[in-house]
Amino acid sequence: MVITKDAYCLDGLRFAIKKAKDQQTTVLFSYVQKIDNHDPIAFYHAGRENYKGQCFFWQDPKKEIILAGTGQVTPLSSTGSYDRYIHVEKNWDKLLRQAVSSGESGVIGTGPLLFGGFSFDPEEEKKTLWNDFEDETFAIPCYMLSLIEGQSYLTINRICSPDDNEWHLYKQVENEVEELTDQRKFSVSPSINPLIKQEEIHADAWKTTVASAITNMKHSSLDKVVLARELRLTFENDISPENVLLQLMKEQPDSYIFSLESGDSVFIGATPEKLIKKRKEQVFSDCLAGSIGRGEEEEDRRLGEELLQDRKNLLEHQYVVSMIKDAFDSLCSSVKIPDDGPVLMKNRHIQHLYTPISGVCEEETPVLEFVRRLHPTPAMGGMPKDMAVTKIREWETLERGMYAGPLGWMDAYGNSEFAVGIRSALLKGREASLFAGGGVLEDSTPEKEYKETAIKFNPMLSALGGTMNE
Numbered sequence: 001m002v003i004t005k006d007a008y009c010l011d012g013l014r015f016a017i018k019k020a021k022d023q024q025t026t027v028l029f030s031y032v033q034k035i036d037n038h039d040p041i042a043f044y045h046a047g048r049e050n051y052k053g054q055c056f057f058w059q060d061p062k063k064e065i066i067l068a069g070t071g072q073v074t075p076l077s078s079t080g081s082y083d084r085y086i087h088v089e090k091n092w093d094k095l096l097r098q099a100v101s102s103g104e105s106g107v108i109g110t111g112p113l114l115f116g117g118f119s120f121d122p123e124e125e126k127k128t129l130w131n132d133f134e135d136e137t138f139a140i141p142c143y144m145l146s147l148i149e150g151q152s153y154l155t156i157n158r159i160c161s162p163d164d165n166e167w168h169l170y171k172q173v174e175n176e177v178e179e180l181t182d183q184r185k186f187s188v189s190p191s192i193n194p195l196i197k198q199e200e201i202h203a204d205a206w207k208t209t210v211a212s213a214i215t216n217m218k219h220s221s222l223d224k225v226v227l228a229r230e231l232r233l234t235f236e237n238d239i240s241p242e243n244v245l246l247q248l249m250k251e252q253p254d255s256y257i258f259s260l261e262s263g264d265s266v267f268i269g270a271t272p273e274k275l276i277k278k279r280k281e282q283v284f285s286d287c288l289a290g291s292i293g294r295g296e297e298e299e300d301r302r303l304g305e306e307l308l309q310d311r312k313n314l315l316e317h318q319y320v321v322s323m324i325k326d327a328f329d330s331l332c333s334s335v336k337i338p339d340d341g342p343v344l345m346k347n348r349h350i351q352h353l354y355t356p357i358s359g360v361c362e363e364e365t366p367v368l369e370f371v372r373r374l375h376p377t378p379a380m381g382g383m384p385k386d387m388a389v390t391k392i393r394e395w396e397t398l399e400r401g402m403y404a405g406p407l408g409w410m411d412a413y414g415n416s417e418f419a420v421g422i423r424s425a426l427l428k429g430r431e432a433s434l435f436a437g438g439g440v441l442e443d444s445t446p447e448k449e450y451k452e453t454a455i456k457f458n459p460m461l462s463a464l465g466g467t468m469n470e
């Protein structure tokens with residue numbers, strides 16, 4: 001990527017178009033500008049007026065990086081059977097090699113940035129629920145608001161061709177930016193949207209599947225399999241993703257809050273689970289598995305203690321720790337895991353066993369190499385990995401699509417972060433499909449797993465305004 005010293009967007013555009021002319025190619029142009037504090041949901045809302053189906057939102061648990069993107073300069077096309085991680089990485093590298101960046105360059109989470117997600121299993125049989133999404137749905141936004149350490153940045157991205165005219169492009173961008181940043185237009189008031197129907201999809205059949213998975217595990221080398229189910233909600237009016245995001249930000253402040261739009265669908269959620277965070281040579285992941293509900297003070301403490309002592313949950317957790325550790329060991333020169341066992345991660349509706357893991361790798365190691373080796377961890381798939389994925393394909397009746405898949409972003413400066421798309425829902429007009437799964441082991445009971453998944457629906461149920469599970 002060429003970083004120009006141009007302070008003005010127009011000068012940068014001129015440079016990018018000249019480069020496109022000289023090399024007879026297309027050039028990704030990116031301009032970054034500090035702007036006065038701006039509400040990311042207002043930006044997202046404004047973006048949906050012209051770019052519905054092409055917006056995204058991201059907020060990490062520490063609120064280090066908040067992103068709202070709108071429009072797509074170029075979606076990364078899908079090519080069928082190939083290694084999808086290499087495909088995305090190569091296309092991204094190719095675009096960056098030709099890129100020109102000007103304005104405030106070099107700030108994490110600004111400038112050219114690829115945002116999107118991978119489906120859980122590209123070999124899953126495709127029905128209709130997820131037909132708006134590809135197995136890798138990634139794009140570079142036309143406009144992006146980044147909130148980094150309290151400072152707002154506006155990124156403008158464009159693909160420049162040899163015969164583009166800088167004035168023409170500049171005027172177009174200027175008008176669009178004005179519309180997008182006009183906060184007066186913003187009035188997302190939590191509208192009343194009555195719930196018409198709330199339906200658990202094949203709950204009894206799911207329990208039977210869990211029971212036969214338990215039997216299967218007793219006679220095979222399968223140690224763990226995560227089985228998920230669906231809850232479907234219908235509302236009177238179309239669901240507003242802005243309202244859902246606002247609600248999630250209020251209710252799940254310690255989770256990643258995300259939305260990824262494609263066509264008429266919005267994949268949205270508040271996931272507590274990091275898959276991989278990379279800051280140059282530093283990498284981080286979360287081992288999160290083993291769950292119990294929340295209660296009032298004393299009850300809550302008792303539940304937490306119970307979880308920390310529970311053999312089944314500790315084993316369920318341990319599978320995740322050892323697999324993530326192996327993946328880190330294969331790519332890192334040093335790996336750190338606390339040696340005093342898991343601690344509790346408490347969110348509004350649920351508590352989990354949690355072990356953080358960190359490592360140091362080569363700065364050049366592609367983040368998607370980590371994603372490839374990690375996904376799906378035994379927290380989303382099972383153990384052994386390939387066997388579990390095959391069994392999920394065979395046994396589950398829901399369509400996972402992007403649920404439990406890696407979702408996140410990569411910037412041009414060696415920073416990236418992917419979470420796993422759980423505690424999530426697919427919104428389509430008036431309908432929401434919620435997903436929740438649980439780690440099934442030999443000594444699971446279908447009833448307990450059923451209750452655990454019921455609790456895992458609550459973050460999305462609460463944000464959408466459905467009837468909560470106890």
Ligand SMILES: C=C(O[C@@H]1C=C(C(=O)O)C=C[C@H]1O)C(=O)O
Nearest residue numbers: 289290291379422436437438439
């Ligand atoms: C699969 C989900 O959650 C995962 C499964 C967990 C478990 O079974 O204990 C805990 C956290 C997550 O890693 C989900 O929320 O859908």
Ligand SMILES: [Mg+2]
Nearest residue numbers: 290291438439
């Ligand atoms: Mg569990």
